[in-house]
Amino acid sequence: MDNQIEIENYRIRKSEEWAGNIDDQELINRIQDSDFARQQNNDGKDFCYFLDKKYHTSNTENSEYVCMAYTLNEPANLERASVSDIVVEENEVYNIHRISVLRDGVLIDKIPDTKIKVLDSENHSSGGILSSNKKINITIKDLRLYDILILEDSRVKPFTDRDFLRKEFSKYVWVSPDNYWAYGSYKFTFINERNEKIAYKKTFFRDENGNVLEPEVHYLEKGEKFVFEETNYINPVDANREIFPFIDFATDNNWIELSNYIAPIYQEIFNKSSLKDFAPNLVDKLDSMQDLEEKIQFAIEYVQNNIYYIFNADEMNGHKPQEPAVTYENKQGDCKAKSVLLKVILDYIGVEASIVLVNFHTDFYIKYYLPSLLTFNHAIVKINHKGEEYFIDATIRDEFGTLENRGFIYFMHYLEVKSDQELKERKPHRYPYFCxxxxxxxxxxxxxxxxxxxxxxxxxxxxxxxxxxxxxxxxxxxxxxxxxxxxxxxxxxxxxxxxxxxxxxxxxxxxxxxxxxxxxxxxxxxxxxxxxxxxxxxxxxxxxxxxxxxxxxxxxxxxxxxxxxxxxxxxxxxxxxxxxxxxxxxxxxxxxxxxxxxxxxxxxxxxxxxxxxxxxxxxxxxxxxxxxxxxxxxxxxxxxxxxxxxxxxxxxxxxxxxxxxxxxxxxxxxxxx
Incomplete structure (x- = not known):
């Protein structure tokens, strides 16, 4: 462990001071059989002797540390442990601190038996999705059934100028562990080294009778820690019928403060140039149409079908959109860019429109989360027309119809990009036609x-x-x-x-x-x-x-x-x-x-x-x-x-x-x- 190996996307090195340092003898002492461990083995399950997880956040980087020791008693787990993949974002580094096995009471360093390859992450690499993510492939030779595998690693994400939102705001959701695993010791620590106060909210925790407790909100000042710790622990959640308990950590803000932070960023983009200046041909086409409904349909379908959707995973970490003139000229952009261009066109034809931030994947949970701009991962357009609200996803293709006849997007929660906004809920919908x-x-x-x-x-x-x-x-x-x-x-x-x-x-x-x-x-x-x-x-x-x-x-x-x-x-x-x-x-x-x-x-x-x-x-x-x-x-x-x-x-x-x-x-x- 004295040699420090450094590659662009991963390093083999000692853990940071905030994560602590554990020597070999202490590791061995923590891997002790107990009645609880033997019961899991008799039940045919693998057992995690300990898992120590830490999340550290500052105004310059986010880091996550894990140290764990678990049995390889099942062939499937042995197979997964022998070959694994770690995906890191652009500018993120994966640190390997220790790979060892305890075999017949002897601690064996497996780093010499470990082969590491860095590959482009091919997940979502087509269809207009751009990503600088890398996949670190780790192969460990000569792992054996009934070994106890010890892994100690961390991920460090330093912030670049592109990550301006992460510099300003922190968000992390801890979710209670899979209930397949039994843990002799389970410990999670959140460390706040930011200048700002961080709130944390415990949700879907239960009492002894299985009843959901009321959410609790507490706060961490700079230098303070939150610790969740259990011994002889199996998560009691009924995975098929209950939500796993989770804790949401976020920089302490309310929705009005957040909307007032994001609205000027978008307004600056809207004010850059007028549609007449950068898209005269498009303006001529719109001006030649007499019917407003036809203009709205044309505007939506122009942006959906003629502007190529590029999902840039790195750019999505922030909320600063591309200028509409650039989107129009290059005929491509992400959800923010396409939504901004559509709003600018709708503004020109006199239709009230705004950008709204959503997250379709976690829509149910947004009402339980603490306020945070990092909750959202998608931007769409809200249109107010003839007393009705319509929501248009500018990234979808091959959708048709005048506004009232277009497809309906299912979601409930959104934040409108305007000043002094609260989180909003959509009204229930009844179709005016038969689908x-x-x-x-x-x-x-x-x-x-x-x-x-x-x-x-x-x-x-x-x-x-x-x-x-x-x-x-x-x-x-x-x-x-x-x-x-x-x-x-x-x-x-x-x-x-x-x-x-x-x-x-x-x-x-x-x-x-x-x-x-x-x-x-x-x-x-x-x-x-x-x-x-x-x-x-x-x-x-x-x-x-x-x-x-x-x-x-x-x-x-x-x-x-x-x-x-x-x-x-x-x-x-x-x-x-x-x-x-x-x-x-x-x-x-x-x-x-x-x-x-x-x-x-x-x-x-x-x-x-x-x-x-x-x-x-x-x-x-x-x-x-x-x-x-x-x-x-x-x-x-x-x-x-x-x-x-x-x-x-x-x-x-x-x-x-x-x-x-x-x-x-x-x-x-x-x-x-």
Whole structure:
């Protein structure tokens, strides 16, 4: 350990003074068997004798230190330990302090047996994503089952001028460990060496009965530490139904202070130059349009489709956007650059717009986090138009429609880039249109069925279907519809194993229309079906069409204790017509049953029209979306979805077989059922 090996992205060296220093004998003394350790071994688990983790932050760098010793009793863990990858950001250095094993009571230095390669990190390296990240590949020779592996390392991220936001603000989220591992000793330390006070908030910790405790907020002045320490520790969280306890550390600020910090940075960019100066051709195009809705659509789609999206991972560490003139000239930019250009264009045509900061991945947690600009990882545009709020992601491609017909982005929390702003929550949303509007016609004559589906998609569904048909082989598309219909018509229960292409003869699917202003995409599916009836084991014949898209399994099966159910279903409308040249049972439950559900979070209605030779069902499903269902209201929500699943998501008709005996049998069943 005396030789200090230094490479650009990693070093082999002693730990820093703030991390402490542990000698070999102390390591051996800390690796002691106990009843707790033996119990884990008897249970067939690997065991971590100790994990000591420290996070150190200052106004010049962030550092993270780990020292740990764990068993390699499982082949999978041995394999992972033998070859591992560490990804470091630009200007970040990975320090290796110790790689050793304790084998039969003897401590063996494994650094001489370690091979290290530095590679470009290929993760997310295409599709306009630029990154200076490096991947450090570490291979340790001759690790053996039942070794105890000891790793001591740290990561240091010095701040450059590009990291101006990290210099000003700190944010770190500690999450309690995976509950697979048992720890003889677990210790986490947060060290504040910044000039500013850091707040920390403990969230989703629980009492002895498993009840979530109220969050606690405390503060660390410069030089102070926070320590979380446990012995003989297994994280008790129920990983499938509970949120792991976490602690959010952030420089002590409120949202108004943060918005007042970021707003002038963007305003300076907006004031650099006017659209007329740097984009005269674009201005001429806008000026030639008479309709404001057309101008808005053109502006959005111009930025989305003509400005190439480059996600520069290094630039995203700060919030200073690229000037709109540069974005326009180079025809490329990240989310901030594209959003700023779109706002400048909207300003020119007189449409109120602003930049908003979001994080779609951690949206649920933002209300629990402490205020921090480092919470956000994406910028989009908010438009106020005709009394409505619209949110546009300028980085998405191939989206269409005038403003009210465009796709809807699901998220709740955002910070508007203006002065004196608080964190905001979006309003719940009810679609002004049906995302799916489908008519099903299934007519059977002389034992042959003619099936026609005509479907209109709007909003997100139209955009998605347009892309799907553009990028997918026609035969694959038809097979997908055939497979869906195989279950919808209940053929899976009387001819399972049959080649689906032999059931749906001459199947075809065609685009009927594509209106890019209304954002409506209409298709039609046609097929001929021999033996169209579902036949039960008693040789009774039925026509059935049940669309399982209406059965919201995710709502019916949801069991999480901490996460409220996020409601984001599409509005849907169906007309299903099943007709035959046979006489049917007009009073059968599946044929006659109707339903009306008025839940606070969705309305559902099914209405029937029945004749002697068939029936029609009209179904409408209108949800209130982009919201969390409160836990005290969820069971009613779940029960109402069970009602939808109770034969209210389609239509079935029973054929009355011809002949005197069959008629007598039918009348008898009707009388006594």
């Amino acid at each position: 799916v509007d489908e008519k099903v016609d299934f007519n059977v004559k002389d034992a042959t069925g003619k099936l026609v589906l005509t479907t209109t998609y709007k909003g997100n569904r139209a955009n998605a279907m347009r892309r799907y048909f553009k990028n997918t082989n026609k035969r694959e598309v038809i097979d997908s519809w055939n497979n869906f219909l195989f279950y919808s018509l209940n053929y899976s229960n009387d001819r399972n194993g049959t080649d689906i292409r032999n059931i749906f003869k001459d199947a075809s699917i065609d685009i009927i229309s594509d209106d890019k202003k209304l954002n409506e995409f209409r298709i039609q599916y046609n097929a001929t079906i021999e033996n169209p009836y579902f036949v039960d084991p008693k040789n009774n014949r039925f026509l059935m069409y049940f669309d399982r898209n209406l059965v919201k399994t995710s709502a019916r099966d949801y069991m999480h204790k901490d996460l409220p159910f996020w409601h984001n279903f599409d509005s849907e409308k169906y007309e299903i017509n099943l007709y035959t040249d046979q006489k049917i049972d007009t009073e059968e439950r599946y044929t006659a049953q109707e339903s009306t559900i008025n839940n606070p979070y969705f309305d559902f209605k099914s209405r029937k029209k029945v004749s002697k030779n068939g029936a029609t069902v009209y179904i409408e499903y209108n949800p209130l979306v982009n919201l969390e269902i409160p836990q005290n209201e969820f069971e009613k929500f779940r029960t109402d979805h069970h009602t939808v699943a109770d034969s209210n998501f389609g239509l079935g008709i029973d054929v009355i077989e011809p002949g005197l005996m069959n008629m007598l049998k039918f009348n008898f069943k009707k009388r006594f059922k």
